[in-house]
Amino acid sequence: MTDPAITPDLVAAHGLTSDEYDRILDIVGREPTFTELGIFSAMWNEHCSYKSSKRYLRTLPTTGPQVICGPGENAGVVDIGNGLACVFKMESHNHPSYIEPYQGAATGVGGILRDVFTMGARPVAAMNALSFGSPDHPRTRRLVHGVVEGIGGYGNCFGVPTVGGEIRFHPSYDGNCLVNAFAAGIARSDAIFYSAASGVGRPVVYLGARTGRDGVGGATMASAEFDDTIEEKRPTVQVGDPFTEKRLMEATLELMVTGAVVSIQDMGAAGLTCSAVEMGDKGGLGIRLDLDRVPVREDAMTAYEMMLSESQERMLMVLDPEREAQARAVFDKWELDFAVVGETIADDRFVVVHGGETMADLPLSTLASSAPEYDRPWDPTPPPDPLGHVEPVDPIDALRAIVGSADHCAKDWVIRQYDTQVMADTLVVPSHDAGVIRVHGTDTALAFTADVTPRYVVADPVEGGRQAVAEAYRNLVARGARPLAATDNLNFGNPEKPRIMGQLVGAIQGIGEACDALGMPIVSGNVSLYNETDGRGILPTPTIGAVGLIEPAGSRIAGRARAGMVALLLGHPGTHMGRSAFLWCVQGREDGAPPPVDLQAERAHGAFLLANRAYVTACTDLSDGGLALAAFTLAEAGGTGVALDVSDQAVLFGEDQARYLLAVTFDAAEALMVAAGKAGVPLSMVGQFGGDSVTLGNSSAGLADLSAVFRERFEQVFG
Structure with a gap:
């Protein structure tokens, strides 16, 4: 198959600006190949590079005596005592879930679970924070059903309890729902696995399911607005298999015990490209890949397709070469693919070979840590007008209207779709405040919550950011939990609009102030921008997921109000x-x-x-x-x-x-x-x-x- 000519239209279709393409020409010193263009597109898009937000994310508090690992890895890690750690993160799967609700939400769950067990932790809890359009919008019912069924279908089959979350409805989400998935796991605090490659000449190993064409270009799609071509983006949505993921988890955790794992990375957004580049960049090494060795499930796949596929249930590992046979035996046992697809190299190069031809040869560091970083223009949100006269209403009539609204009524129908008791450690099921699980084999428990109030953030991003953290903090305390740390999922519109960028800047400021004051550092997170359809953005929705420790577990506040109290x-x-x-x-x-x-x-x-x-x-x-x-x-x-x-x-x-x-x-x-x-x-x-x-x-x-x-x-x- 002949690669297409690199034209301005093709560059734009990859989400790259003309200035960014000029920068690529300077880096490469020639016109890039089609595969190289795809690699730059994947690594420099907003979803992977955080090019509009990272200068502000650096201002967030990320350390504390309880923090073992802060942002930059697959997930954050905090010490919970007894030689154990809690590994957790929240991440968005917004665009895929609007295009294909079931698979978009399901693979969002699968991806966040991999982030956790990639660190060596067995997942023990999941949550989700969902934002949909107006209840009477013609798409909302389909989206609600598809997303909820996708979350339940994947999480229930995988075998992790859903213990909390939130659902809101507002017309601003009519054209762009939000699906934020959270997962937490437990690991030994002295057995955390990281993604930085080390050692020259070590095997790079592909683990898990085979690569297909599903999800090609998914990360780039997630960094663009929607318009009337939305249906054309359906092939960029991944397809998940929770039963394969369950086997992948068991195989990975078993493999980690053998000492064979030097470093390991989930293949999430941008698939093989992002996982290989990030492992090499963090370790200061180059990576050479031979795509002829990549297990595929479709015929005649090109290098471009293999590098950008986001097929699910896959991992990439740097292996101790002396333990290759032992490692392979573990994956053979679980009937999963295990293939040596490359090696670490001393030079700062990312080399991709396919069919005996070099399809990409790029300076690796320019793809990740040296990706573009923008100081976009931003306008502060003007102070809202003072509140006008509020008409008096009979308080019971007002309460009936609130409890009968889609936002504030009970979500029993949703909760029934989720398995909340699998693993038999759930102490408090999803409710208004935080869910609680027992830390198995100890006398401690963990509480989990996710919160934000977008109508506050749109009026005053700084105050709204503070409030999102404060409410998450209160939800944990209301269960008797000592707040430990948080993960943020920052959902906003187009950052190229100064008004939207101002919302992002203000919210991060407020979040940072509150996390610092409340001793609840941000240890992981995700930024999801360009949540717009036909130029109309969502309400700014910086979701805060938080974890708290209850010790002893019996001191949790989980009783019920009784007559006479x-x-x-x-x-x-x-x-x-x-x-x-x-x-x-x-x-x-x-x-x-x-x-x-x-x-x-x-x-x-x-x-x-x-x-x-x-x-x-x-x-x-x-x-x-x-x-x-x-x-x-x-x-x-x-x-x-x-x-x-x-x-x-x-x-x-x-x-x-x-x-x-x-x-x-x-x-x-x-x-x-x-x-x-x-x-x-x-x-x-x-x-x-x-x-x-x-x-x-x-x-x-x-x-x-x-x-x-x-x-x-x-x-x-x-x-």
């Missing part, structure tokens, strides 16, 4: 209605400023709750819907009514930060009030649990009535 508010009464769920769900408004985040108060209130968690039976943080929604969800989960001694609309529905609602016995309430006085934190009694109704001030409705709306609405719309 007191409702205590930790934090000040609400006043802030700007950008609230009340405005959006009840009055169809999105105006005002988001609530300010007092990071000192967040830390002080969280520390108080953790120090006094033995007194707390049940707890939730206050976020969307304020005190009213928090009280309802605590009561409804416990099968009891609740009466709040509050009638003021702002106090009931304000979304002021740094607050928790506690369900405690009367004796515990007395002890907590004394402790709060000594600690100087605000704590007040706001009501009592019991009965069969929900009462907000002078307004009341039956618990069963509201619960039916809350539990049935999602399935009525999407089931």
Whole structure:
């Protein structure tokens, strides 16, 4: 097959600018081959190079006494005691999931699981954060079904529990849904595997499934906006096989015990290209590949196709040559391909040979660490207009509207699609706050959560970034977990637009400030840009996934509110209605400023709750819907009514930060009030649990009535 001529149109089709192509000409000193153009396209696209964001990502706090490995590897690693570590990361699969919902979401799960077990960790938990368009948009129902079924189909077959996540709906996602997948695993803290190649002349080994044409150009597609040619991009979506991935995990973990693995890398975005280049670049070595040795499942595949294929369930490894036979035997046992496809070399070269011809010969470092880095123009987001008059609404009517909205109703239909109990270590299943798993063989547990409030971020990116971290922190604390670290998944529109770039810059600033203040460093993450269709961008959605440690496991806060318990508010009464769920769900408004985040108060209130968690039976943080929604969800989960001694609309529905609602016995309430006085934190009694109704001030409705709306609405719309 003759390679096409390199034309300006072909360069543009690969997502490269004319300036970037000129830079390639300077590097290569000649016109690149078609395969070389594809390699540059894959490595220099936004998805792999972070060329628009990395100067700002460097400002994030990434270290701490608990951090074993921060950003730059397949996943982040934190110490959890007992000689163990938690390995975790969150990553997007947005564009593929909009084009082909089932496979896009499924392979997003598969990819993030590989990131974890590539580090030597057995996956123990998964989460997802999903953003869809308006519930009445003609594509939304299909996308919801496809994405949820893809996540469940892959995760359930692989055998990892889904323990948390979030789902939101907004018209800004009509043309570009978001699928952010999180996975966490457990490894010995002295047996973490990294991707930097070492040693000259060592074998480079291909592991796992065979290479096909699925996913060719997927990383480049993920770094472009959508338009009316979207259906033409369907072949760039990968196809996953969870049963093969399960075997790949078992084989990989077994192989790691043998001592044969020098370095190892998942073949994710940009497939063989990215994995080989990153291994060589991190180790300061070159890589030579012979594509005739690559296991393929389709005839007549070209070098271009093999280098850019994103076929799933594949890994790349640098091997100790003395252990090759032992390593091969492991993969033969699991009926997976094992092929020596290249070697490490001393020169800074990336050499690709196919059919006896050199298809690519490039300076390797220029593809990764020397990729372009841009200081794009950005405009700060102007302050939002002050919140106008908010019409008073009967509080029960307002609560009914909120619990009956697609955003805030129960997601039972979704949770039923996921296996939440596989591995038998799940202690708290997906809910409003964090999910919890037992760390097998120890007396500790881990809590996981994922959060962001995009309507805050679009109004004030800095404050919205702070709030995303603060809410993740509160969700962990509300389970009795000490927050350890976070992973960020930064979903934004086109960074070439100064307004959008300003949102990204502001959100990263806010995230960094909050992570620093709350002792919750960012140890891994992903940036997903160009989330736009026909020039219309999504709401800025910087999702924060976070992990916390509960020790001992029995000290978790996971009880239920019961009749006769007191409702205590930790934090000040609400006043802030700007950008609230009340405005959006009840009055169809999105105006005002988001609530300010007092990071000192967040830390002080969280520390108080953790120090006094033995007194707390049940707890939730206050976020969307304020005190009213928090009280309802605590009561409804416990099968009891609740009466709040509050009638003021702002106090009931304000979304002021740094607050928790506690369900405690009367004796515990007395002890907590004394402790709060000594600690100087605000704590007040706001009501009592019991009965069969929900009462907000002078307004009341039956618990069963509201619960039916809350539990049935999602399935009525999407089931």
